[in-house]
Amino acid sequence: MRESLRTWRFRYIAAAGLLWLAATSACAESIEDLRDLSLDELANVSVSSVSKTRQALSDAPAAVFVITHEDIVRSGAATLPEILRLAPNLYVAQSSASAYTITARGLSGDQGAVDFTNKLLVLIDGRSVYSPFYSGVFWDMQDVLPDDVERVEVISGPGATLWGANAFNGVVNIITRRSGETQGLLAVADGGARERSGGLRYGGRLGETLTARIYLRGYDDDETLTPAGARAKDDWWRVQGGFRLDWAPTARDALTFQGDLMNGRISALRGGDTLTRNRNLLARWTRTQDDGGSLELQTYFDRSGRDILLNGGRFSIDTYDIYLQHNDAPGGKDDFVWGGGVRASRFDTTGNASIYFKPPQRTLLLANIFAQYGWAFAPSAKLTLGLKAEKDPYVGTSLLPTARLAWKPADPLLLWTAISRAVRSPTPFDRDVVEARNTIPILVGNSGFRTEKLTAFEAGTRVQATANAAFSVSAYYNLYDDLKTLGITPVTIIPLYWENAIKGRAYGLEAWGDLSLAHWWKLRAGFSLLHERFRFARGRNGFLPADQVGNDPPRQATLSSSFNIAQGIFLDADFRYVGPLTHPAVASYCELGGRIGWRLTDQLQISVSGLNLLHKWHQELPTDTANQVPRSILAGLKWRL
């Protein structure tokens, strides 16, 4: 069995390699590529993330992968982490029914050493959802109605100059559709033996230039098994509702108001559920100037909280954020972006016997200004220089520069290279935390904790080989300094404390491509390699070996197929291989997901979808911190009016 699996795996990797050599970018480049787009898709051609200016994905000098609306709906993915599994430049691993580790380019941390994954910036419609508490994302608190998502832009590599201090190893930008594009009634329900979800959305036009939608969504997931095979009691549910209003009072102005309410409950093995909640409200105003420039002003309020019922531990964070950005196109070819923002996060914690914060309340103020100039010094080449100054609440001001060069020697070919610097700013979890056992502090925050630093060198290419095949390859070399580690108090050993004692480097390769074999059959392959090497800074050592900063798979591969069997019948399959983890060890694994959708009428669609079909249970993360991941099969119904 093992032997045959290995042979199969080799075949798969060889095939994936061939495919990415041939393989179609998610972007439409020429009028022929636009032919297959629907009107809605046409209205959204452009990629905003990388340069924050109007720029086609095909010209973006960065490793960008776009998960499209169609990818999401056809995959049958019901939660954000499962949607993110579609991006070949992310590593997604599930550790319990509700918890995931998600990173780009390594540094996933060590859950066992409570060094959580914390180097990704995640935005939902412009609202930052990583927790200012520890820089990581509570994935069980983030939700969207998959049918309302326009696209997810996944940028691997630093985006700090434009996006902020936590865009360290990647940016995930989740963009929902404007309410004008989600008109009418939609009801979706998916149910299986392990998980159930349902959603209801209604969109309408309230005025000549005003559209709106409201939605309600629920998700319920059963418990998993512990590595030993016992019931893990980690079942959970979440209910979320919200609205979005889009108003264009003039041809030049666009206003968006949106908000969400979420409540959830997660069971725990030792009893004592965790209650989660989020409320947020966002307003954004975009003014387009006749010369092609634009001005964007955005503000939001976000209140997130978690209560652990067993021992009274709880926290709540209120975030107020405002940001302004101006895009300009001097001389028509160049682009100039400048802006700035301020974010105030007020956290309020109630500690318990095992974890508390000193002080328990604090206001964290984060401010930044940035400017970026893209100089088209030759018809086919552009040099982009950017600088951001960011003031974080603990350390002071960090300068985050970037230089990117894009060269298009021929239209279907883009070559790019970049050097950037990024930091992860200290958080209360690095500075103010105390973890105790029997009232004895065993792990404490460190008031001397500094920013973690990255200098990244990247290069890549994107090729539209033919009208039906395109691929992207990116390589990177990351130099890290002052990475977070567990230090030891001399003589007494405890309390352990956080310090910046690890240096290191990582290099790797990310490649993906699409191939349309026919208009009814598309294949996509993705592949990534990662090599990390870390060491303690001179004269330092730690409680754990230097690989504590990341237990990451050295290679991953994906292969997916979208097949239209007949008019209105869709068959999708996605296969993934994830390489082994070394310390603690987890074996490599292969898994398969799939979905058959059948559009019975314009209003009604039925489907059967499956996650993790190859194994009844499999382990994705170390057994000391993670449960097993189940196979799940769902029947679905989608009705629209």
Added chain:
Amino acid sequence: MAPLMRLASLVFLASLGGGTHAADLPLEYAVKASYLYKFAPFVQWPSTAFDTPTAPLSICIAGSDPFGPALSEAVRGQRVNGHPIVVRRVEAVRPGLTCQILYVGGEDTSAALQAVAHEPILTVTDHNRSGAGGMIQFVMMAGRVRFSIDQAAAQGNGIAISSKLLGLAVSVNR
């Protein structure tokens, strides 16, 4: 290894085929050109607009033409409700013009729009402050090509625009 070889040859063949790119338009105009023929299924013309059920649906381009031959190539072989789509370049717009969709390029649009003000023709222009606007006007918004719709003007000439298209519009003048 046989399946792998088969796959490899398939990939090789696929990369040889296709690949004839039309003269490349800037993305903004490629999107506008695509809109021009993708609007058609969402628009209902009065029966007088077509001579026969299989008569061609004409997209006429007047004024400055940013699309060139790319648009004609893109619509080749495409049909809307049985009507093959053709693209025509029109030098002078006069009343009685037999087109279903008329795009008037450039700033100076008033004369052309005036000439077909009472024809069952869906007029399309770019948004500009100086010239007059068509029933559909392209507007740039947040880096995307969007459009506003003058539904009142369309209805006045017997053209019905579907709610799907109206929903996508940035603004609708009813």
